[in-house]
Amino acid sequence: MTSATDAMRIDPEEMRDAARRLLADKVDRRAGWEGRPDAGKALEADMGELGWFQLTAPEAQGGLGQPFDVLAPIYEEMGKSLAPVWLSSTMAAIDALNAAGTADAAEAITAVFEQGWRIAPLILPSGQSLARASLPMVPGVPGATHLLVVEEAGGAGALVAATAPGVTLAEVETWDLGRAYGSVVLSEVGDVACRLDAAQVLPVLRAHGELALAWDSIGGAAQCLAETVEYMLGRQQFGRAIASFQALKHRAADHKVAIELARSLVVRASDVFAVRGEDWQVLATQARILACEAYAAMAEDSIQLFGGVGFTWEYNPHLFLKRALVNQIIGGSPDELRDRVAADVCRRAMASRT
Amino acid sequence: MSEQDAIACLRIEIREWLAQNLPGNWRERQRGDDVAGFLAMQREWFGKLVEAGYATPHWPSEWPGGGRSLAEQIALFEELARGGAPRMSLFFVSLYHAAMTLVECGTDAQRARHLPAILKGEVWCQGFSEPGAGSDLAALRTRAERKGDRYIVSGQKIWSTLGHFADQCLLLVRTDSSGPKQAGITFLLMDMKSKGIDVRPIRQVTGDEEFAEIFLDEVEIPVENLVGKENEGWKVAQVTLSSERGLTLVELTERMALSLWRLVLAATGGTGDTAALDVSVARTVVDISARIEAMRAMLATLMENRIAGREAVGDASILKLAYSRLSRDFTALGLRLQGFAAMRDTGYVLGAGYETGNWMFDFLNSYQYNIAGGSNEIQRNIISERVLNMPREK
Numbered sequence: 087m088t089s090a091t092d093a094m095r096i097d098p099e100e101m102r103d104a105a106r107r108l109l110a111d112k113v114d115r116r117a118g119w120e121g122r123p124d125a126g127k128a129l130e131a132d133m134g135e136l137g138w139f140q141l142t143a144p145e146a147q148g149g150l151g152q153p154f155d156v157l158a159p160i161y162e163e164m165g166k167s168l169a170p171v172w173l174s175s176t177m178a179a180i181d182a183l184n185a186a187g188t189a190d191a192a193e194a195i196t197a198v199f200e201q202g203w204r205i206a207p208l209i210l211p212s213g214q215s216l217a218r219a220s221l222p223m224v225p226g227v228p229g230a231t232h233l234l235v236v237e238e239a240g241g242a243g244a245l246v247a248a249t250a251p252g253v254t255l256a257e258v259e260t261w262d263l264g265r266a267y268g269s270v271v272l273s274e275v276g277d278v279a280c281r282l283d284a285a286q287v288l289p290v291l292r293a294h295g296e297l298a299l300a301w302d303s304i305g306g307a308a309q310c311l312a313e314t315v316e317y318m319l320g321r322q323q324f325g326r327a328i329a330s331f332q333a334l335k336h337r338a339a340d341h342k343v344a345i346e347l348a349r350s351l352v353v354r355a356s357d358v359f360a361v362r363g364e365d366w367q368v369l370a371t372q373a374r375i376l377a378c379e380a381y382a383a384m385a386e387d388s389i390q391l392f393g394g395v396g397f398t399w400e401y402n403p404h405l406f407l408k409r410a411l412v413n414q415i416i417g418g419s420p421d422e423l424r425d426r427v428a429a430d431v432c433r434r435a436m437a438s439r440t
Numbered sequence: 441m442s443e444q445d446a447i448a449c450l451r452i453e454i455r456e457w458l459a460q461n462l463p464g465n466w467r468e469r470q471r472g473d474d475v476a477g478f479l480a481m482q483r484e485w486f487g488k489l490v491e492a493g494y495a496t497p498h499w500p501s502e503w504p505g506g507g508r509s510l511a512e513q514i515a516l517f518e519e520l521a522r523g524g525a526p527r528m529s530l531f532f533v534s535l536y537h538a539a540m541t542l543v544e545c546g547t548d549a550q551r552a553r554h555l556p557a558i559l560k561g562e563v564w565c566q567g568f569s570e571p572g573a574g575s576d577l578a579a580l581r582t583r584a585e586r587k588g589d590r591y592i593v594s595g596q597k598i599w600s601t602l603g604h605f606a607d608q609c610l611l612l613v614r615t616d617s618s619g620p621k622q623a624g625i626t627f628l629l630m631d632m633k634s635k636g637i638d639v640r641p642i643r644q645v646t647g648d649e650e651f652a653e654i655f656l657d658e659v660e661i662p663v664e665n666l667v668g669k670e671n672e673g674w675k676v677a678q679v680t681l682s683s684e685r686g687l688t689l690v691e692l693t694e695r696m697a698l699s700l701w702r703l704v705l706a707a708t709g710g711t712g713d714t715a716a717l718d719v720s721v722a723r724t725v726v727d728i729s730a731r732i733e734a735m736r737a738m739l740a741t742l743m744e745n746r747i748a749g750r751e752a753v754g755d756a757s758i759l760k761l762a763y764s765r766l767s768r769d770f771t772a773l774g775l776r777l778q779g780f781a782a783m784r785d786t787g788y789v790l791g792a793g794y795e796t797g798n799w800m801f802d803f804l805n806s807y808q809y810n811i812a813g814g815s816n817e818i819q820r821n822i823i824s825e826r827v828l829n830m831p832r833e834k
């Protein structure tokens with residue numbers, strides 16, 4: 087959360103400009119798809135040098151104490167550019183460690199800046215624990231120096247070094263070749279960097295993660311729409327641009343509406359999260375549901391609207407589609423998300439009774 | 441006092457006023473099968489709002505109740521919606537379309553004549569659409585010919601909301617057919633008691649009679665009732681059509697938010713406990729509530745941009761389309777939850793937003809947002825052409 091005084095607030099739009107410049111310069115969005123060397127590591131190093139990891143961390147730990155507002159445009163621009171890094175993994179972990187409020191957790195935050203720790207959050211479903219866990223596809227695991235492990239049901243949490251005894255990480259190949267994923271197996275892990283109370287860290291970890299995915303999806307969906315319309319303007323059939331066919335125009339308009347509606351909720355949920363205002367957890371989840379749905383629908387339709395070339399590896403619609411579908415399901419399917427918040431949503435009905 | 445504090449005070453003031461003045465029995469008095477009761481209740485409620493200065497926040501400050509900022513107007517609509525007040529159905533066209541058209545384009549004499557009358561309850565309707573001119577409004581053919589100091593008007597208008605209750609009509613007529621279709625249109629004010637007018641209510645899909653056909657047979661309209669210049673009525677009509685400036689959606693969205701909670705309470709036996717709901721219903725509630733929150737946020741941004749004068753082309757179309765689709769899905773949820781009971785015609789309340797008491801009625805009624813005021817398809821044309829810059833329809 088914020089501790090920066092108003093005078094020290096960074097303008098989110100300045101962050102957007104900085105992000106745009108860096109990403110335009112460094113992202114080769116087809117690298118993973120063409121087997122070119124992974125540019126993610128270099129990009130992450132640049133982000134570190136620009137001080138991005140410090141942005142929302144408290145000043146006492148050497149951070150800049152900025153509210154979430156400064157991250158939102160970065161996540162959005164990363165989604166637009168299909169950036170090959172999981173910045174949000176470490177960023178969400180920093181927020182969660184801050185929420186834990188212990189001295190150990192504070193030291194871990196400082197270690198992110200000073201020792202280059204990269205943290206991958208790991209939410210263990212019920213039945214799994216530090217003693218025994220296995221997760222097949224975790225964002226940002228290749229390259230992570232630490233894991234922030236939280237039991238969804240049991241209430242235990244811990245920060246664990248990737249090299250600790252009992253931790254086995256392996257890079258996994260997925261359909262989303264634009265970002266790196268790894269499998270994690272935990273077996274009788276006892277050597278932990280610090281212990282955490284899941285009740286304190288889990289909500290923040292989750293909400294930050296949902297909002298990061300939501301922003302990535304908003305950025306990606308808008309970019310996918312722009313590229314799709316551009317293609318439709320250039321492609322001629324029956325003696326006219328396919329963008330002039332009303333059936334197709336109306337589909338594009340519907341995507342635009344879905345994206346803008348979702349964006350409005352993501353903006354609001356981010357504002358509320360930044361100050362941990364009323365319903366911040368529920369709103370973050372609802373924002374992700376809408377944003378991911380808009381992205382998935384847009385990217386699915388993009389392939390169809392491109393026609394034959396949309397079916398090729400060479401053209402780009404599938405980059406968006408694969409990313410969109412992972413965004414939609416990682417850490418919880420849309421229905422799991424709905425089930426998670428349904429009770430809280432319905433409880434608001436009680437508050438409406440006056 | 442800061443603007444924010446002023447708004448907070450206004451909200452408290454309105455809530456207190458509502459506690460004192462909202463007739464507890466208005467729903468019983470606006471039953472769909474009792475038109476006289478509906479009219480009486482609407483007049484009584486309108487009179488109270490006028491007296492309190494709450495009916496005309498959007499009017500210029502020299503008029504009673506006028507001079508409120510857009511932010512205050514939004515607060516007022518939100519509070520009336522949240523407080524469970526009836527909508528100002530009977531006077532909406534008068535207060536917004538008629539009054540704002542006169543404020544922006546009318547003569548001093550027209551304003552002096554009609555604005556005070558509106559405050560006393562003059563009812564207006566809008567006579568734009570014709571059987572042959574709906575989405576393509578500029579194709580309208582109702583003819584007006586000037587003879588001395590009068591126009592002689594013949595033709596047919598249709599879908600005029602409240603036409604059969606109206607004292608006055610905002611009328612679009614053709615005065616020139618020689619040039620482009622937008623160029624020969626003229627905007628007139630028509631007294632509904634004039635000779636040659638025949639108004640026939642049209643029964644709607646809900647069974648309700650809310651709009652009407654207006655047949656015009658050599659109706660005489662004095663030239664002083666011309667708004668703007670002859671053949672320049674299209675411009676005036678645009679003012680009329682944008683006169684409510686999104687406030688209707690603010691009000692309707694607030695009412696929908698409240699109705700969702702009422703629906704959930706009804707479906708959970710008043711507990712709000714999801715255990716009482718089918719899983720797929722609970723999931724739909726999550727989605728609908730997300731879209732309502734998103735609508736609220738999007739409306740707030742639009743209103744902020746309007747206040748700051750930086751509204752973008754197509755913003756209003758994006759909002760309208762988002763809202764109209766939500767209204768279909770929301771009422772479909774109501775239909776699903778009310779189940780078989782919704783298939784019985786149990787009567788309904790007029791002017792109640794989404795709380796008519798019968799979800800089949802609400803479900804049917806929601807089509808109006810998807811058709812009137814620029815159908816969904818027309819909004820999609822606008823969004824694709826003006827926002828996404830795709831080629832125009834010929």
Ligand SMILES: Cc1cc2nc3c(=O)[nH]c(=O)nc-3n(C[C@H](O)[C@H](O)[C@H](O)COP(=O)(O)OP(=O)(O)OC[C@H]3O[C@@H](n4cnc5c(N)ncnc54)[C@H](O)[C@@H]3O)c2cc1C
Binds near residue numbers: 816817
């Ligand atoms: C409840 C209600 C209240 C109303 N109140 C008033 C009122 O007070 N005063 C008034 O003047 N009018 C009023 N109207 C009329 C309303 O503005 C028209 O119904 C509307 O503009 C559509 O015109 P139409 O009914 O002729 O349909 P049409 O224009 O015939 O449309 C039929 C179908 O074709 C589609 N369509 C038309 N053109 C295109 C296009 N270019 N591209 C793609 N699809 C197209 C439409 O979207 C629609 O689906 C009201 C209508 C309703 C439903």
